[in-house]
Amino acid sequence: MHPGAPPPPPPFRVCLLLRGLVANQMHRQTATFSAASIGQSAPQYAPIEVHCKELRLTVIAVAVYVRLATSILRTLTHKVALSMLSGPFSEQIRVTDMTTCKIRLAQKDRDDSSGSWCLTHKYNASGTDGSVTACAKSKTAPKPKNSHLSLKGTDYPGGIGVWCQLPPAFSSFTADESPPIHVHARKTVDGSKDIDKSVDSLTVEIQRDRFSNEVIFDKYTLESFFISHAFGTYPSYVTCDHCGAAHHDEKKFAAIPHEKHSCKSCGRDFSSKKKIVSNPLARHFVESEQILGAKSVIAAPDELDLQTKKHPGGYQFWASNPAALWTAQRPEESGIHVHAFSSTRHERTLDGTYAKVRINGISINLIETQIFMAQRLILQEPSRLCHLICKNCSNPILSKEECALTPSKKHLCQICGTISVTDRAVIANPFINTLRQLKSQGS
Numbered sequence: 324m325h326p327g328a329p330p331p332p333p334p335f336r337v338c339l340l341l342r343g344l345v346a347n348q349m350h351r352q353t354a355t356f357s358a359a360s361i362g363q364s365a366p367q368y369a370p371i372e373v374h375c376k377e378l379r380l381t382v383i384a385v386a387v388y389v390r391l392a393t394s395i396l397r398t399l400t401h402k403v404a405l406s407m408l409s410g411p412f413s414e415q416i417r418v419t420d421m422t423t424c425k426i427r428l429a430q431k432d433r434d435d436s437s438g439s440w441c442l443t444h445k446y447n448a449s450g451t452d453g454s455v456t457a458c459a460k461s462k463t464a465p466k467p468k469n470s471h472l473s474l475k476g477t478d479y480p481g482g483i484g485v486w487c488q489l490p491p492a493f494s495s496f497t498a499d500e501s502p503p504i505h506v507h508a509r510k511t512v513d514g515s516k517d518i519d520k521s522v523d524s525l526t527v528e529i530q531r532d533r534f535s536n537e538v539i540f541d542k543y544t545l546e547s548f549f550i551s552h553a554f555g556t557y558p559s560y561v562t563c564d565h566c567g568a569a570h571h572d573e574k575k576f577a578a579i580p581h582e583k584h585s586c587k588s589c590g591r592d593f594s595s596k597k598k599i600v601s602n603p604l605a606r607h608f609v610e611s612e613q614i615l616g617a618k619s620v621i622a623a624p625d626e627l628d629l630q631t632k633k634h635p636g637g638y639q640f641w642a643s644n645p646a647a648l649w650t651a652q653r654p655e656e657s658g659i660h661v662h663a664f665s666s667t668r669h670e671r672t673l674d675g676t677y678a679k680v681r682i683n684g685i686s687i688n689l690i691e692t693q694i695f696m697a698q699r700l701i702l703q704e705p706s707r708l709c710h711l712i713c714k715n716c717s718n719p720i721l722s723k724e725e726c727a728l729t730p731s732k733k734h735l736c737q738i739c740g741t742i743s744v745t746d747r748a749v750i751a752n753p754f755i756n757t758l759r760q761l762k763s764q765g766s
Contacts, residue, residue, distance in 0.1 A: 472524075476527065481511045483649075638662060727750060
C-alpha cells in the first residue's frame, strides 16, 4: 500500500492482515529451510504462538463482520417487506368486527425472527410457515357487549367510584358472571348510592373550569390496575416510540416493573428509561388528581365475625380492590369486602368493607387474598399454588414478587429467612389452606 494512500475500509484491512500473516508464515518456513540447508543459523522470527493468536483474532473479526453484514441484510429485507404492505405501520384502524383478524407483518421478535401481529386483537399471529390468517386470540375474543354507561362528574357531586368487577376470592355458592366494570355514584355527599351496577364499558366526563376530561374504562386496563396494586406497584403512562400508542402491560408484566416493552398496537419493542409498569389509566390518574386532589385510602374501621348460619343465602368476599377512579371527598376504605344474602339471594343482608374478617372462626388475611386474586388472573396453572410450611419456624410461607408468579422448588421464609425445598416446583400462598378450611365446613 502506498504511504500516502487513505486507509482501506475495515473489512479490506482484515483481508490484508490475514494475507500478510499467511505470507509471513510461508516466508518464515522458507527461510528456515534455506538456512538449515547451508548450515547457517535460522533468522529470528516471532514465535509461532504469536502468529496463531493473531490469526485467531483475525478469524473472529471476520466472523463478526459477516454476522454484522447478515444482520444488516436481514433488516433491509424486512424493511422492504414492510414497505410492500398496504398502509403505514402506525395506521389507526377502527375494527367493527372483533372476530376478524387484521394481520400485519410485525417487527422482528425478541429472538431476531420476523413475525406477524394482529391489529384487531392486539396479539401475536406469527406462524412457522408465515401463512397465518388468524391469531390464536380470535377464537377466544369476547363478543361485543351492549351494556354501556356514560356519566358526568357534575351530575354526581357525592362522588363516583369505578372498580374492576373481579370474581370473588371465595363464594359459598355458584355465582353468575357479572360485567367487568362496577360503578358507584352519589348525587349527594352523605346520601345513598344512586348508581350501584356493573357494566361492560364506561365513560366518565370530569369537568374542570371550562375544560372536560373524558376517561374511558375497559376490563383489561382495570384488571391490570388491580394486579399492579396487589404486587405493590404504581403504574406509569408511556407511549410506544414507533407508533405513539399508549402502552398497556398485562398479566405478569403488570406485576413486575421492566424496561423492555412490546407494543400491543404495532407489535414492536421499545424501552422505557427505567423499570416501570405501564397502564393507559395512569394518565387519567394524574389528571384526576390535578382536578380533584390526591385520593386517600384508609383502612376500614370495623371488624366482622361472620356466622354463616345467620345468612342462609350464602356469602362472598373479595380482597380490597382499589378504585381506578374516586371523585368523592371522603377517603376510600380498604380491607375485605363481604356480601351476605338472605335465603332467596335477592336481598343482601350484608354489604361492607372490614379491616379484619373471621368466618366461622377462620381468619381471612388481606395480603394473601389480594395476591391470590392476582395470581388467579395471571397463572395458566393455578394448581401450582399450594400451602407450604417453613421447616424451621413452622410458619406458612408466602411467595412474593417474581416468586409469586414463577413456580420454584426453593422457597424463602419471610419470617426466619430459611429456604425450604420442595420436590415439585410450586408457588406458596397460605390462602390455599384458608380455602380448604372454608370448603370443608360446607360454608
